[in-house]
Amino acid sequence: MSKVNELFKSELKVINIGLTAFADSLRATGYKVVHVDWSPPAFGEDVREALDKFNEIVISKKVDIEKANEEAFKRLVSARPKLVRMGKALDLIPGMKSNMLLHAGPPVTWDRMCGPMKGAVLGAILYEGWAENLEDAEKLAQSGKIEFSPCHHHQAVGPMAGVVSPSMPVFEIVNETYGNKAYTNMNEGLGKVLRMGAYSKEVIERLKWMESVLYPTLSRAIEYLGGIDLKNILAQALHMGDEGHNRNRAATSILFRQLAPAIVKTTSDTDVVERVLKFIDGNDHFFLNLSMATAKASLDAARNIEGSTMVVVMARNGTDFGIQVSGLGDEWFTAPAEVPPNALYFPGFTKEDANPDIGDSSITETAGWGGFAIAAAPAIVQFTGGTPQEAINKTKMMYEITIGENTTYQVPYLNFRGTPTGIDVKAVVEKGIPPFIDTGIAHKMPGIGQVGAGLVDAPMEVFKKALIAFVKKYS
Amino acid sequence: MSKVNELFKSELKVINIGLTAFADSLRATGYKVVHVDWSPPAFGEDVREALDKFNEIVISKKVDIEKANEEAFKRLVSARPKLVRMGKALDLIPGMKSNMLLHAGPPVTWDRMCGPMKGAVLGAILYEGWAENLEDAEKLAQSGKIEFSPCHHHQAVGPMAGVVSPSMPVFEIVNETYGNKAYTNMNEGLGKVLRMGAYSKEVIERLKWMESVLYPTLSRAIEYLGGIDLKNILAQALHMGDEGHNRNRAATSILFRQLAPAIVKTTSDTDVVERVLKFIDGNDHFFLNLSMATAKASLDAARNIEGSTMVVVMARNGTDFGIQVSGLGDEWFTAPAEVPPNALYFPGFTKEDANPDIGDSSITETAGWGGFAIAAAPAIVQFTGGTPQEAINKTKMMYEITIGENTTYQVPYLNFRGTPTGIDVKAVVEKGIPPFIDTGIAHKMPGIGQVGAGLVDAPMEVFKKALIAFVKKYS
Structure with a gap:
């Protein structure tokens, strides 16, 4: 038979x-x-041609792409990001100016900015005292007197609108392996916050308190501790149900445990100590910005590897989604940002209220955690939607488009397998699998704030553009 | 066809x-x-007969076992254990005497005590100042002048040797739903500690510091907070990779976050505050004793339900493994305790060094977490041995022998399924599936301490004995 x-x-x-x-x-x-x-994958003629040319490059050995990617990956995973100190943005961030506002994502002009980013810009103007009221703030924003620049052009990252103004205190993170630095601001909490586009009195007052009380307190504690090993905290957190993007409860807890005794030793006013501790305890996302800066410090060491197709930035400004690629210098490849199709909204809000994808926080996925490690954080689906099984499948899928596995950051349920790390532009295009991101969602209007959290795929378009640019450069 | x-x-x-x-x-x-x-299951004649008689009871409706178990289960899961205050064991624990030492597990006399329990007794005698040296301490222990009594006879629980002496500070937990109280001592950390049978100078000095510094500091903070909701902490911790027995890093973190601001407000000496915070931060098992007392307070409310086959205590004294059953009053059913067959040992130790299973901590499994919730804590296998998949299978297996699921305590990876809760003696015997426990392991000799952690099944013998007693009582 x-x-x-x-x-x-x-x-x-x-x-x-x-x-x-x-x-x-x-x-x-x-x-x-x-x-x-x-x-x-539905390839257009241009993409098919790019894939053919890519193979020609591989065969011709004009540049050793595999070796370049190995090097980029090695640099990414061997990074040792450490939080070393705090300071004002103007004093610490390279290229920061007294009339400059940094923002998330690829470059964008005022007229093309989305609602929440405009809201955050207005809030930052009020916070800096550059205008007395909203009307004047808007005039100033339109006037051209303020220079807007992406965080990523200044070794910095900011969640959601990602607006960083000159007086804002920032963390300085040093990659101890390669010496490069990264910067990020402090997380304000959820709901009505500047990074989500809110600018009301309470938002500005909170930022002022963070500058005058929280910042000096944390600053002293960090100095007293001689710095904080962020890689270690993140590695532990992935064993405790965090993925380092939309779930940071464990990492925030571990950071809190390290900071608290040092704060007690370095700040004598017990009311201040109590309020600072309660502020951090009250915000499970406090570690998010540090997770992002950990990713930024790790990825920046892998930039500009000749011939590497590894993505070193994925970032959204709420209008455009942009990426940068190791072997392609500082060029941005952009496409329109999309509203997350799957999301959970806070009571009173719906998809109609949602702004398209926004923020530098997708730097976590770029570095191999966040959505890429969502299988380590099953409880996150109560915040972002989906099921634990879908979360596991998403992480498994990301192994298809990444260069390697980061054994420092593990998924316990996948038998401690390292997280899928180092997005390969060519694999994304060829396999038709877009990088997966879990994300907070801001209201599309300025002045409102966060309305939910959800799951979104990066737009394929940016990877196609990058691949075409890659073969053009290396053919 | x-x-x-x-x-x-x-x-x-x-x-x-x-x-x-x-x-x-x-x-x-x-x-x-x-x-x-x-x-x-290989039934002996006595067990077969007991199962037959059990069915006769069900048919005759002499007592409604199903309804009794429903009631016992309802009481167990509706408990709301809250940490309300601290005090000295002699002042708070019911029936505690000035010449009494409490110990883990079912009753045991000095001559039958295992090495680590003897070690802990000697340490407690030195700690109380009842003897100046080890030789005198041993004489006193043998003399009959000290009254030994199980923690469980005093609404108390203690991990490993579980020795609680009159001057020792204890936590008082109130089950707010039913009003019953439970007690436990403070966790000393890992390694050379009294509960593992160590009694060296450093062990006694640590206990003295815990009594003179840690206790009053925590006591003030707990009072300032108006108590701490333990059920809430444990529920969160199960979403963060704890199972509440051998992994308590998340619960300890959440407790730390709640305690720290209150300690700062209620203790002025910053050196003390720093040392206390560092002590808790340095011991990821600090929450273990509170997890156990949470279990004890929950289960005690389900005792003495006429006709219920639900287990309300599983406890080991390192010599015997004993259980108590809701419908069978205060009777202990015991069998020899076994050395955990699967374990990871600290460097320098092997199975040869291991004492048989010891401690009241299996109260966590009895209440539906610990080993029963091990699927929520995949990273624990790095401490206890096994694989994450085995952990998932173990939790799934426990649904076979439990009365229901506790929706407060969830396993995210099983799509937030409630943990298997309320061990049914009859199901254990009939299906031949013993309750599963993950546990710390003490050295078998007194004076040494912890040597590892591992996985063990409860001995079937105790459940068979309980079933036989049950049908005898209710036939």
Whole structure:
């Protein structure tokens, strides 16, 4: 009895992949069909050509892409980011100016800024005292007197709107392996906060308190501790249900445990100590900005590796989604940012209220955690939507488009497998699998704040553009 | 074509359960066989008879066992344990005497005590100042002048040796739903500690510091906070990779976050505050004793439900393993304690050094977490041995022998399924599935301390004895 005969004599069980028509006609004749929704990457002529040229580069050995990616990956995973000190943005951040506001994502002008970013800019103007009221603030923002610049152009990252103004206190993180530095501001909490586009009196007052009380207190404690090992905290947190983007409860807890005794030793006013500790305790996302700066410090060491297709930045300004690639210098590849299709909204809000994807926080996915490590954080689905099984599948999928696994950051449930790390532009395009991001969602209007959290794929367009630029440069 | 014909025409795929002989002969003729190693519970005549009588009770409706178990389960899961205050054991623990030492597990006399329990008793005598040196301490222990009594006879629980002496500070936990109270001492940390049988100078000095500095500091903070909701902390911790027995890093972190601001407000000496915070931060098991008292306070409310087969205590004294059952009053059912067959030992130690299973900490499994919730804590296998998949399987198995699921304590990876809760003596015996415990391991000699952690099954014997006693009482 041949195998084929066997097949046709046994009951037919069909798994149909792709076009539904086959499944439909089989079902119509009474067969059981499991349908898997998948379509092969739809390549345009330009992408097909780019993939062909890519193979020519590989064959011609004009540049050793594999070796370049190995080097980029090695630099990324061997980074040792340490929080060393705090200071004012104007004093610490390279290229910061007294009339400059940093923002998230790729470059964007005032007229193209989305609602929450405009809101954050207005809030920052009020915070700096550059205007007395909202009307004047808006005039100033439009006037051209303020210089807008992406955080990423200044070794910095900011969540959501990512607006950093000159007086704002920032953390300085040093990558002890390679010496490069990264900067980020302090996390304000959830809801009505500047980074989500809110600018009301309470928002500005909180920022002022953070500058005058929280900053000097933390600053002294960090100095007293001789710095804080962020890599160690993040590695522990992934064993404790965090993924380092939208779930930071464990990392915030570990940071709190390290900071508290030092704060007690370096700040004598017990009311201040109590309020500072309660502020951090009251915000499970306090570690988020540090997770992002950990990612930034790790990835910056892997920039400008000749011939590498590894992504070193994914960032959103709420209008555009942009990436940068190690072998392609400082060029941005952008496409329109999308509203997360799957999300959980806070009571009173719906998808109609949501701004498209925004923030530098996708630097965590770029570095191999956040959405890429979501299988380590099953409880996150109560905040972002989805199920634990979907979370596991998402992480597994990301191994398809990454260069390696970071054994420092592990997914316990996948038997301590290292997280999928180092996005390969070519793999993304060729396999048609976009990087997966879990993200906070801001209201699309300025002045409101966060409305939910959700799951989103990076737009394929930016990876196609990057691949085309790559083969153009290296052919 | 009939179904049977279909079956025989298609390729034969066999799953063989039980006797290997069938699998072997099929394999010999070329078939693929998956063999599952399982054997039906081997009942002795007495157990078979007990199961028959049990069914007679059910049919005769002499007592409504199902309803009794529902009530016991309801009481267990509706408990709201809150940490309300601290005090000296002699002042707070019911029935505590000035010449009494409490210990873990079922009753045991000095001559039958295992090494680590003897070590802890000697340490406690030195700590109380009842003897000046080890020799005198041993004489006193043998003299009969000290009254030994199980923690469980005094609404108390203690990990490992579980020795509580009159001057020792203890936590008082109130079950706010039912008003009953539970007590436990403070956790000393890992390694050379009294509860593991160590009694050196550093051990006694640490206990003295805990009494004179840590206790009053924590006591003031707890009062300032108006108590601490332990149920809430444990529920969060299970979303953060703890299981509440051998992994308490998350719960300790959350407790730390709540305590720190209150300690700052209520203790003016910053050196003391710093040292206290560092002590708690330095011991990821600090919450263990509170997890145990949470379990004890929850289970005590479910005691003495007429007709209930639910286990309300599982406890080990390092010599005997004992259980108590809701419908069987204060009677202990005991069997020899076993050395955990699967364990990870600290460097320099092996299974040869291990004492048999010891401690009241299996109260956590009795209440539905610990080993029963190990699927929530995949990273624990790095401490106890095993793999994350085995951990998931263990939790799944425990649903077979439990009355219900506690929706407050969830396993995120099992799609937030409530933990398997309320061990049913009859199900354990009938299905031949023993309750699963993850546990610390003490050196078998007094004076040494912890040597590892591992996984162990409760001995079936105690459940058989309890079932026989149950049918005797209710027939």
